[in-house]
Amino acid sequence: MSLVYKSEKTITHYMCDRSRSLTLPMLVNLLLEVSEEQSSELSRDESYLKARGVNWIILRYEFSVSRMPNLKETINIETRASEYNKLFTYREFVVKDSSGKVLLTVDTTFALMDLSTRKMVRLTDEIVSPYQATASRRIRRSDKPKELTDFDDCKQRTFDVRYFDIDGNGHVNNAHYISWLLDSLPSDFLKSHEVSWGVIAFDKEVSEHQSIDSLSMRRKERGTATDHQIKSEAAVHCKASFTWKKLNKEEH
Incomplete structure (x- = not known):
């Protein structure tokens, strides 16, 4: 045991x-x-x-x-x-x-x-x-993250990988990836929803001084769901899917 x-x-x-x-x-x-x-x-x-x-x-x-x-x-x-x-x-x-x-x-x-x-x-x-x-x-x-299917409907934000994003292993800390994934969603959505389920899969490392694009797309499935991707010119670095629940005002 x-x-x-x-x-x-x-x-x-x-x-x-x-x-x-x-x-x-x-x-x-x-x-x-x-x-x-x-x-x-x-x-x-x-x-x-x-x-x-x-x-x-x-x-x-x-x-x-x-x-x-x-x-x-x-x-x-x-x-x-x-x-x-x-x-x-x-x-x-x-x-x-x-x-x-x-x-x-x-x-x-x-x-x-x-x-x-x-x-x-x-x-x-x-x-x-x-x-x-x-x-x-x-x-x-x-379970694996769902693939993004329609890039024309995606929200997108671009981030530069900074010195302080790199941890003691020489790669980007996991928490920064998650921030990038979620930061592509509108603030009104994030203020009114909370994750109820999620899966994140990491693939290629991101390096200092790279620029990455964080893409997300919303879909209706078991409530509200979102699919995400972090990519650079060279590769797809991370994928994620989340299911969200709407917050009640009384909860906060």
Whole structure:
């Protein structure tokens, strides 16, 4: 049985949007912080990995949200590395309120990247065994973001990749991708809606000084849904799909 790690966090002002709810980019930052806390406890933190010339990268998120935590709310985050194969490890997060009610769950797919070649490498027992995840030969088949079908109907914004967008691995922090994805949506829509489900898939790295285009398109399906793409002249770097629920004024 894989080891479960738990951590308590309090939502502060800088983590929230204008509706005083935790933002999706800040949620991801909190989840990765807790993941790193567990790795440190198991002596498998970032410094351990970098000494071996590798580090974790995230290939996929899938979110299922009942509601996002609010400003000053104390939440409990539980995480475990549930399963791994020769290339990927699957980590689960559960976020609960102070009474133990589940607010949201997040499933993630991690891989190891060689810091010199910038390519994925095989997982080793030395790195993954402390987490007590289940070894498997299967590669999970999961929901994928929907493809954008009509670029003429897409909303589009262009962003330049800045120095402070790059993290210690030498690539753009996940939270910045999510901000770019969502920033292509109209502010009136973002003020009146909250994510209820989402999937994000990462492909090619984005580099400093690149310009990227964030495209989005709305569709009607199970409520309101949006599909997204981050691309440059050279490649498509990230795709995402989200399902949204309309916020009640009483909620905020």
